[in-house]
Amino acid sequence: MIFGESLPTWALFFELALASAVVIGTGSRLSRVADAMATKLNLGSGWIGLILLATVTSLPEVISGGTATWIGNVDLALGGILGSCSLNITILVLLNVLMGGGSLLRGVRASHTLSSSFGLLLLGLAMMGMVVMGKLHNAPRAAQVFEMVWVGSILITYLGCMRLCFQFERKLPAEASKAATSTNGNGLYRQVALLSGIIVGTSWWLAQIADTLCTHEIGLLGRPLGATFVGAGFLAFATSLPEISTSVAAVRLGNLDLALGNIFGSNMFNIFVIPMLKAVSWFRGDALLIAPGVVDTQQNLIAGLLAILLTTIAVGGLTYQSTRKVFRRLGFDSVLIALVYVGGMILLLMDYG
Numbered sequence: 001m002i003f004g005e006s007l008p009t010w011a012l013f014f015e016l017a018l019a020s021a022v023v024i025g026t027g028s029r030l031s032r033v034a035d036a037m038a039t040k041l042n043l044g045s046g047w048i049g050l051i052l053l054a055t056v057t058s059l060p061e062v063i064s065g066g067t068a069t070w071i072g073n074v075d076l077a078l079g080g081i082l083g084s085c086s087l088n089i090t091i092l093v094l095l096n097v098l099m100g101g102g103s104l105l106r107g108v109r110a111s112h113t114l115s116s117s118f119g120l121l122l123l124g125l126a127m128m129g130m131v132v133m134g135k136l137h138n139a140p141r142a143a144q145v146f147e148m149v150w151v152g153s154i155l156i157t158y159l160g161c162m163r164l165c166f167q168f169e170r171k172l173p174a175e176a177s178k179a180a181t182s183t184n185g186n187g188l189y190r191q192v193a194l195l196s197g198i199i200v201g202t203s204w205w206l207a208q209i210a211d212t213l214c215t216h217e218i219g220l221l222g223r224p225l226g227a228t229f230v231g232a233g234f235l236a237f238a239t240s241l242p243e244i245s246t247s248v249a250a251v252r253l254g255n256l257d258l259a260l261g262n263i264f265g266s267n268m269f270n271i272f273v274i275p276m277l278k279a280v281s282w283f284r285g286d287a288l289l290i291a292p293g294v295v296d297t298q299q300n301l302i303a304g305l306l307a308i309l310l311t312t313i314a315v316g317g318l319t320y321q322s323t324r325k326v327f328r329r330l331g332f333d334s335v336l337i338a339l340v341y342v343g344g345m346i347l348l349l350m351d352y353g
Contacts, residue, residue, distance in 0.1 A: 007212075015209050020238050022202045023060070027245030030056060030195045034246070035253050037188050046111050047169050049250070049261020050268075051162075056196050057242035057262060058269040060203035064239050065273055067204055069280040073211055074289060076230060077277055078300045080210070083236025085123065085267045085307035089314055090341045091240070091247050095259060096334040098251055102324065103331025105317035109257055111169050113318040115264040118161040120311050122271035125154055127304045130290060130297055137292035144287055151275040151289075158272040199242055206238045240266075267311065299348065306344035313337050 030053070038048040061081055068077035096104040105112075129150040136143040214230045243266050247259035274289075281289040290297070317333030326335045 012209060012213055016206070016213075016238060019202050019205045019209065020241050023199060023206075023238070023241040024245040026195050026198045026202070027057060027242035028249045030192070030199075030242070031246035031249035031258070032253065033188055033191045033195070035250065035255055035258060037192075038255075038258065040188060046109050046257040046261040047166070049258040049263075050111075050115055050165060050265035052192070053246055053258065053262040054265025054269050056192065056199065057246055058266045058273070059196060059199050060206065060239035060242060061270050061273050062276060063200050063203035064206055064210070065277055066280045067208070068211060069277045069289070070284055071211060072284075073214065074277070074281070074291075074295050075300070076211060076214060078274075078290075078295065079230065079303055080236050080239055081270050081273055081277075082126075082300060082303040082307055084240045085119070085270050086303070086310050086341060086344065087236050087240040088243050088263050088266050088270075089307070089310040090337055091244055091259075091263055092314060093330075093334045093338045094244065095247060095251050095256075096330050098248065099256075100329040102329075103317055103322050103333055104256070105260075105314065105331065105333060106321045106323065108260060108318070109172060111165065111172060112257075112260045112264055113315065114168050115161075115165055115261070115268065116311060116315050116318060118165065119264055119267040119271075120308060120315065121161065122154065122157060122268055123304060123308050123311065125150075125157060126271050126274060127301060127308070129154075130301060130304070133288075133290045134292070134297045140287065147278065147288055147290065151278045154271060155275045158268060161268060203239060210238070264314075267307070302344070302348055306341070306348075309340055309344070310337055313340065 034048050034053050037052065061084055064080055065077040068074070068080065092104055129147075132146060132150070133143060136146060210230050243262055247262055250256070250259040250262065278289045289295075313333055313336050317331065322332055324332045326332055
């Protein structure tokens, strides 16, 4: 087995790095295709980032989360989704390092404030559902009914938020048009399909490696890392690599709106993955996705609340439009995001066991 339990720790991390490298290269190319598509179709870069890039770069969360759920590791699936939401926001710090100039969130299109706020709404809905499921652990029938209502609410809310984002984007002034591209439209669609397929295959590989790491004893710690930490840390990082590589590539193309649309849209789509996980668990024969004694609700709530805190900082940065610089380059919001993320990951690791 490529990712067998008997492999040494270094070999598992080498596989993780190799799969991650494939995702980075694919995501970088995808960003260039998306930028060309925005020009070809005469659509706003933020909207292309919110719809196309966010959907394709979130495929790793769909595949890895679905795979983890199918093999009975829902903690890993939820940790990967919620951890990815946190890590996506920290991409803003990386972009700020590359661009400098203080806050990255100053002077961008107003549609990003709306999409990031909708991300908060969906995260809050996800957290509320987990809390209620914990309270219904002694009422299995009521828990089954509530879980169906909960995932249905997430589905409807996501679709409604996307519709509102589209309507709001149409009201904004049109972006300055770029030079016309000679790229064939059908060729762009084929490239998107091919790159999506590569991301899907690599995501399945990443999920298998992460599942092994959950129970693989780490010599320095004397114990495994645990499903939620592996999901919120390693798997979230690996599955967020498409967002990282596409966002960095978009910034290098001079298209910050494309990068921000990708980041905030991916967080919205990540929560939309939860109903898909419920479908997988249903086909697997499980009565509940979040079953008592199977899912560590406390750890997942910490991961989810961390994502909410980080997104709130981003919304504040988008709204306040601070001109303050830290270290002569970074925005105050970027520094705060980095500190909160590191603190939250330490808390997740300390809380295990």
